[in-house]
Amino acid sequence: MTSPLNVHHDVAPLNQGCKTLSVALSGKSHSYPISIGSIGTHSLSQLGGWLQTVTTLKPTGKVLIVTDETVGALYAQFITASIKESYPSATLQLLSLPAGESAKQLDTLTTILTAAQALSLTRSDLLIALGGGVIGDMAGFAASIYYRGVPFVQVPTTLLAMVDSSVGGKVAINFKEVKNGLGQFYQPIGVFIDVATLETLPQREQLAGLAEIVKYGLIERSALGLSVLDTNQPSSQLSASSFWENLATLDSNWREAIVDLIASSCYIKAQVVMRDEQELAPATDATGRVCLNLGHTFAHAYEAALGYGTLLHGEAVAIGLMQATWLSETLGLLNQSTVKTIETLMNALNLYPITLPNHVAKPPCPEQLLQLMGKDKKVTTTGKLRLVLPVEPLGTVVVQEGVPIEAVKQVLLRYF
Amino acid sequence: MTSPLNVHHDVAPLNQGCKTLSVALSGKSHSYPISIGSIGTHSLSQLGGWLQTVTTLKPTGKVLIVTDETVGALYAQFITASIKESYPSATLQLLSLPAGESAKQLDTLTTILTAAQALSLTRSDLLIALGGGVIGDMAGFAASIYYRGVPFVQVPTTLLAMVDSSVGGKVAINFKEVKNGLGQFYQPIGVFIDVATLETLPQREQLAGLAEIVKYGLIERSALGLSVLDTNQPSSQLSASSFWENLATLDSNWREAIVDLIASSCYIKAQVVMRDEQELAPATDATGRVCLNLGHTFAHAYEAALGYGTLLHGEAVAIGLMQATWLSETLGLLNQSTVKTIETLMNALNLYPITLPNHVAKPPCPEQLLQLMGKDKKVTTTGKLRLVLPVEPLGTVVVQEGVPIEAVKQVLLRYF
Numbered sequence: 001m002t003s004p005l006n007v008h009h010d011v012a013p014l015n016q017g018c019k020t021l022s023v024a025l026s027g028k029s030h031s032y033p034i035s036i037g038s039i040g041t042h043s044l045s046q047l048g049g050w051l052q053t054v055t056t057l058k059p060t061g062k063v064l065i066v067t068d069e070t071v072g073a074l075y076a077q078f079i080t081a082s083i084k085e086s087y088p089s090a091t092l093q094l095l096s097l098p099a100g101e102s103a104k105q106l107d108t109l110t111t112i113l114t115a116a117q118a119l120s121l122t123r124s125d126l127l128i129a130l131g132g133g134v135i136g137d138m139a140g141f142a143a144s145i146y147y148r149g150v151p152f153v154q155v156p157t158t159l160l161a162m163v164d165s166s167v168g169g170k171v172a173i174n175f176k177e178v179k180n181g182l183g184q185f186y187q188p189i190g191v192f193i194d195v196a197t198l199e200t201l202p203q204r205e206q207l208a209g210l211a212e213i214v215k216y217g218l219i220e221r222s223a224l225g226l227s228v229l230d231t232n233q234p235s236s237q238l239s240a241s242s243f244w245e246n247l248a249t250l251d252s253n254w255r256e257a258i259v260d261l262i263a264s265s266c267y268i269k270a271q272v273v274m275r276d277e278q279e280l281a282p283a284t285d286a287t288g289r290v291c292l293n294l295g296h297t298f299a300h301a302y303e304a305a306l307g308y309g310t311l312l313h314g315e316a317v318a319i320g321l322m323q324a325t326w327l328s329e330t331l332g333l334l335n336q337s338t339v340k341t342i343e344t345l346m347n348a349l350n351l352y353p354i355t356l357p358n359h360v361a362k363p364p365c366p367e368q369l370l371q372l373m374g375k376d377k378k379v380t381t382t383g384k385l386r387l388v389l390p391v392e393p394l395g396t397v398v399v400q401e402g403v404p405i406e407a408v409k410q411v412l413l414r415y416f
Numbered sequence: 417m418t419s420p421l422n423v424h425h426d427v428a429p430l431n432q433g434c435k436t437l438s439v440a441l442s443g444k445s446h447s448y449p450i451s452i453g454s455i456g457t458h459s460l461s462q463l464g465g466w467l468q469t470v471t472t473l474k475p476t477g478k479v480l481i482v483t484d485e486t487v488g489a490l491y492a493q494f495i496t497a498s499i500k501e502s503y504p505s506a507t508l509q510l511l512s513l514p515a516g517e518s519a520k521q522l523d524t525l526t527t528i529l530t531a532a533q534a535l536s537l538t539r540s541d542l543l544i545a546l547g548g549g550v551i552g553d554m555a556g557f558a559a560s561i562y563y564r565g566v567p568f569v570q571v572p573t574t575l576l577a578m579v580d581s582s583v584g585g586k587v588a589i590n591f592k593e594v595k596n597g598l599g600q601f602y603q604p605i606g607v608f609i610d611v612a613t614l615e616t617l618p619q620r621e622q623l624a625g626l627a628e629i630v631k632y633g634l635i636e637r638s639a640l641g642l643s644v645l646d647t648n649q650p651s652s653q654l655s656a657s658s659f660w661e662n663l664a665t666l667d668s669n670w671r672e673a674i675v676d677l678i679a680s681s682c683y684i685k686a687q688v689v690m691r692d693e694q695e696l697a698p699a700t701d702a703t704g705r706v707c708l709n710l711g712h713t714f715a716h717a718y719e720a721a722l723g724y725g726t727l728l729h730g731e732a733v734a735i736g737l738m739q740a741t742w743l744s745e746t747l748g749l750l751n752q753s754t755v756k757t758i759e760t761l762m763n764a765l766n767l768y769p770i771t772l773p774n775h776v777a778k779p780p781c782p783e784q785l786l787q788l789m790g791k792d793k794k795v796t797t798t799g800k801l802r803l804v805l806p807v808e809p810l811g812t813v814v815v816q817e818g819v820p821i822e823a824v825k826q827v828l829l830r831y832f
Contacts, residue, residue, distance in 0.1 A: 110522065117592045145561070148588070148599045148695070172564070176533045183564045184600070279564070 019263055023167065023270045025187060025277055034167060034191040034266050036259060043194040044078040047155065048086025054190040055126060055151060062091045062125040064116055066139035068099040071131040071157050074200055079130060079155070093119050097135070102309035104134045104174050106182075112142040116150070123150050129188075132158035132205070133165035133313060137180070140171030144186035154188045157197040159209020159258075160314045163216070163265035166191045168273040168292075174308060177372065179300045185278045191266075195259055204357075208314020210349050213261055215321060216268045218342070219291045221395035223268045283386065284399045291397050294388045295320030298412075301372035305364035311357070318351040319415065324389050327411045331400070333391045341394065356415050366412040370405060434459060434466075435679055439583065439686045441603060441693055450583060450607040450682050452675060459610040460494040463571065464502030470606040471542055471567060478507045478541040480532055482555035484515040487547040487573050490616055495546060495571070509535050513551070518725040520550045520590050522598075528558040532566070539566050545604075548574035548621070549581035549729060553596070556587030560602035570604045573613040575625020575674075576730045579632070579681035582607045584689040584708075590724060593788065595716045601694045607682075611675055620773075624730020626765050629677055631737060632684045634758070635707045637811035639684045699802065700815045707813050710804045711736030714828075717788035721780035727773070734767040735831065740805050743819070743827045749807045757810065772831050782828040786821060 019038075024031040033054060037043025051057060063083060067076055076094055083092060095115045097108055116127065127150055129139035136154050143152035154166040172183025198206065216223070272289055275281070281288025298320030303311055311319075325342050328334040346353035356363055373385060385403040390396070434454065440447040449470060453459030467473060479499060483492055492510055499508060511531045513524055532543065543566055545555035552570050559568035570582040588599025614622065632639070688705055691697070697704025714736030719727055727735075741758050744750040762769040772779055789801060801819040806812070 106526065113591060113598065117594065117597065145598045145600060147594075147597065148586070148601060170564070175529060178533065178563075181533065181563065182529065182561045184561060185564060 032190050036193040042196045048082035057126050060089045065094045065128045067130040070099045072096040100309050116146050127152040130155045133161040137172050144184040151189045154191045162193050164212045167269045177304050208312040211314040211318035216265045219397050222286050222291045222397045223272050295324045298323045301369045304372050323411045328389045363416045366409045448606050452609040458612045464498035473542050476505045481510045481544045483546040486515040488512040516725050532562050543568040546571045549577040553588050560600040567605045570607045578609050580628045583685045593720050624728040627730040627734035632681045635813050638702050638707045638813045639688050702815050711740045714739045717785045720788050739827045744805045779832050782825045
C-alpha cells in the first residue's frame with residue numbers, strides 16, 4: 001500500500017527508518033516532533049538517543065516514567081535500559097498505575113504528583129508518559145500543573161493514543177460524570193511512536209484505534225481545508241479523497257499499512273491543531289479544532305452512561321461515528337449511498353455498524369444519554385444540541401446548530 | 417501625596433473616579449484591565465456594571481462567586497446585589513470556603529471544582545474570586561483547569577492580593593511542603609479593586625501588604641528596565657527613585673496614599689508580566705519575572721517550616737526582604753548606608769527589621785530552612801543556591817548564582 005496522504009514533504013529521516021512529522025505551533029508554545037518508528041523494529045530501544053535530540057535533559061537529570069501495570073510489564077524495561085545507556089548518571093523512577101479509563105481521575109493524578117514531588121522533579125527534568133490515552137492524558141495533565149509545568153514526552157503504545165490523544169496537547173482527567181472535565185492545553189516536547197508495541201495490543205484496542213482513524217477519513221477535507229478547493233489538486237499535494245479511498249480498501253492486512261495510516265492521521269490532526277491550538281476558533285467553525293469532535297458527543301455520553309471503562313474510548317467513537325452518520329442522513333445532509341459506503345467500511349473493520357459491542361450487556365436509555373450529551377462541554381448552554389456532522393462530499397463535516405432532540409433520540413434508539 | 421509613579425499615561429477614567437491600568441499581553445493571552453476604585457467610595461456596588469464592560473457574560477449566564485467565610489460575611493452581599501441588578505436573569509452561586517493559607521490545598525480546590533460542576537458552569541459563564549491571595553490563587557487555578565479554562569475575575573480584598581497575587585496570572589495551590597507546588601499561568605479577564613475593603617482588613621494583613629509594596633520599591637529600577645538608563649529621565653517619564661522616595665516618607669497616614677501605591681505597584685508588576693508572562697526568561701535575567709521573587713525563597717521556607725497559616729505571606733516576605741538585604745551586605749553587594757535606609761523604612765512600617773513577629777513562638781532552625789530553600793522551585797537543582805538579591809543603586813536587583821550556603825545560614829541566624 002502506498003502512502004495514503006503525501007506526507008513526505010513533512011517527513012525527514014531520523015534514525016533507522018523513523019519518520020518524523022513536525023507540529024509547528026506559534027506564539028508561546030513550542031514546536032515538537034512526532035517520530036514514528038518503522039515496522040519490524042523495536043524503536044523503544046532507541047528512546048534514549050532520541051531524547052538527546054529533542055530534550056535539554058541534563059546527564060544528571062531526573063526522569064519520572066509514568067505507565068500502567070499492563071504496558072509497564074511489557075515495555076518499561078526497554079525504555080529504562082535505553083535511557084540508562086544514554087544518560088548513565090540520570091535518576092530514573094518508574095511509576096506503574098492501574099490500567100484502564102476508571103483510573104483516569106483525581107486520586108490517580110495525585111499519585112503522579114506525589115511521585116514527582118518525592119523525586120524532587122524540577123522544570124529541568126523530564127516526565128515520560130508510556131502507555132495509552134489514559135496514561136498520556138493523565139501524566140500530561142500532571143506535568144502541566146506540577147510547578148506550573150515540567151517538560152514531558154508522549155510514548156503512546158495504543159493505536160488510539162498514537163493517532164489521537166498523544167497529538168495536540170489536550171491533557172485531562174475525568175471529573176464527576178464529565179469526561180476530561182478537568183484539563184489543560186499543554187504540549188509535549190515530543191511524541192515517540194514505536195509501532196511494534198501494537199503487536200501486543202488486544203484486538204479490541206486495535207479496533208478502537210481504527211475507529212479514530214476512520215474519523216480522520218470522515219473529516220479529512222474539512223481538516224485539511226480542502227472542502228473549498230477543487231478536486232484538481234497538483235499531484236504533489238493531497239488528493240481530497242485519497243485517505244478515505246485507502247481506508248476503504250483496508251482488509252485483514254491493515255497492519256502493513258499502519259505506519260502510513262498513523263502518519264497520515266497525525267498529519268491531519270496536526271494541521272487542525274496548528275490552526276487552532278487552544279480551541280479558540282468559533283465553535284461553529286468546522287475548520288477549527290471542533291471538527292475533531294465528530295462522533296464524540298455521542299461517544300462521551302455512552303462512556304459516562306455505561307460507566308468509564310466499560311467501553312474503550314475508540315469503541316464509543318465508532319458508535320458515535322455511526323450515530324452522527326445516521327443523524328446526517330435523517331437531516332438530509334448525507335446521501336443514502338454515502339451512508340452505505342460508511343456502513344460498509346465500518347462493517348469491514350468490525351466497528352459496530354449495527355449493534356453495540358457484545359460486551360455491552362444493556363444499552364443505556366436514550367433519556368440518560370440525551371441528558372449527558374447536554375452536559376458535554378462542546379454543547380451549547382441553551383439546551384439545544386450543537387453537533388459536528390458529516391455532510392457531502394465524503395470527508396467533509398459541518399457544525400450543525402439546533403439539532404432537534406427528537407431526531408437525536410431516534411438515532412440513539414437504533415442501538416437500543 | 418502625589419502619585420509616586422507617573423502612571424497617568426496608562427490611567428483612563430472608568431466610572432465614578434475609578435483608575436484603570438491595562439495589562440497588555442501578547443500571543444494567545446488576552447489583555448485585561450485592572451480597575452481601582454477611589455478612596456471613600458464602596459465601588460464593590462458597581463461591580464455588575466463593570467462586568468458588563470469587561471466580560472461577555474450573557475444575561476442568563478451563571479456566576480460562581482468563590483470567597484472565604486470572613487470576606488464573604490462582609491462583602492458578598494454587595495457583589496451579589498450589584499450583579500443581580502445588572503444581570504437580573506443570571507444564576508448566582510456563592511461558595512464560602514474556610515479562611516486562611518491552610519485551606520489552600522487540593523481538597524479545597526476540589527470543593528470549588530465540585531461546586532462549578534454542580535452549577536453546570538460552562539466556558540460562557542464566569543467565576544469570581546472575592547478575597548485575598550489564597551482565594552484568588554485557588555479560585556483562579558480552579559477556573560484554569562475546569563473544562564480546560566473558564567473566564568474568571570479577580571476581586572482582591574487584601575492589600576497583598578491587590579498589589580501582588582491578583583496581577584500577573586499565577587494561580588496555584590500548595591502541595592506537600594511546597595508553596596504553590598501545583599499551578600498554572602492563567603490570566604483573569606479583569607481585576608476589580610475596591611480600596612474601601614481595606615478598612616476592615618486586620619492590621620497584620622495591612623502590614624503584610626506593605627511588605628510586598630516595599631519589595632516593588634527594592635526592584636523598581638530592574639522591573640522598569642531603568643538600571644541601564646541614566647538618572648536624567650524626561651519629566652514625563654518615571655523617575656528611578658521616586659517610588660522608593662515616596663515609600664520612605666510613609667507614616668501612619670499611609671492609607672491616604674494607598675490608591676497611588678496600589679496603582680504604582682500594579683504598574684511595576686504589570687511591566688514585568690508583560691515582558692515575561694510565563695516565566696520563560698532565563699532564570700538569571702533580573703529583568704524577567706524572576707525579579708519578583710526577591711525575598712521569596714526565604715519567605716517560602718519560613719512559611720513551610722512554621723506550617724502554612726502561622727505567618728501571613730507578606731509577613732514572611734518582610735522577613736525575606738530583610739534577609740536578602742543582609743545577605744547582599746555580607747556579599748558586598750549593598751553599602752552599609754543603603755542597608756540602613758532599608759532597615760529604617762522597615763522599622764517605620766513595623767516590618768520586622770530585627771525580630772520575627774511576636775506570634776512566632778520559636779524560630780525554625782536554619783538547617784530546616786536551608787533544606788526547604790533547596791526545594792524551592794526557583795533554586796537550581798545542583799544544590800547551590802541561586803537568589804535574587806538587592807544591589808546598588810537602591811531599586812536594583814540581580815540574580816546571584818552559587819550563593820554560599822554558609823553565608824545564607826549566618827543571615828538566617830539573625831532571626832534565631
